[in-house]
Amino acid sequence: MPNAVGKSETLRERNRRQTHQSIVEAGMKLFLAKGYEATTVDEIAEAAGISRRTFFHYFASKDDILVAHLGVYRDALKTTILESASAGGPLDVVREALLKIAVRFQSAQTVAVARLIHEMDAARGRRYGDRPGQEQIVFEALCELWPAQDVRDRLRVVAMVSAGALRLAVDKWLQEDCRPPLAPYVQEAFDHLKAAI
Structure with missing residues (x-):
């Protein structure tokens, strides 16, 4: 899959994109099920199959x-x-x-x-x-x-x-x-x- 500069996406780039997307999907699913305020970063990380530290590598807060x-x-x-x-x-x-x-x-x-x-x-x-x-x-x-x-x-x-x-x-x-x-x-x-x- 080409990226913004027209080069092929590397395995590392693809993994980053997929992790980013899985965090967004997990977060939105929890927000819609539980409500935004009731959803914690730890719950999002767990649902996405990542650590809390990894979450903060991708996002500064759940607002993001x-x-x-x-x-x-x-x-x-x-x-x-x-x-x-x-x-x-x-x-x-x-x-x-x-x-x-x-x-x-x-x-x-x-x-x-x-x-x-x-x-x-x-x-x-x-x-x-x-x-x-x-x-x-x-x-x-x-x-x-x-x-x-x-x-x-x-x-x-x-x-x-x-x-x-x-x-x-x-x-x-x-x-x-x-x-x-x-x-x-x-x-x-x-x-x-x-x-x-």
Whole structure:
């Protein structure tokens, strides 16, 4: 399997990647079964078949497991924005991409992860769902599609308001127990956004 620089993955790199992934999977499984606060690093390490010391070689804290898991969604977001380039202007491209993502990630596990993040946000007063920044990922993808320097500020604004619209859609969807699917909430949030501007 090629790595980021196009070379073949070494056995050591593959083992590191697999260990990393097994820690993330074990952690998420425990978070969803027991709750985030009730899950300990020792339990995650045991479930992943590693030592506590090895856990800390890969992650600084159990928070980082959630961040790593959310990376899958962020990677999909960037790819989908780039694939949605034909939808029109920047705001339309992001709306189209988020609608596609909303349909794609409607599994029971995704719903459970969304609820877990929402509960953590409420309990801790911070937004785990935003790290390392949906806004930044949207901005970077838009900059690839519109590389001219003179539109950067406009693209940053689109990224900011799009992240806000998505947050509104997800919050409302969770308040209504994740029914109906997320996509109509995303569409409604962007309809409100377009009406406001």
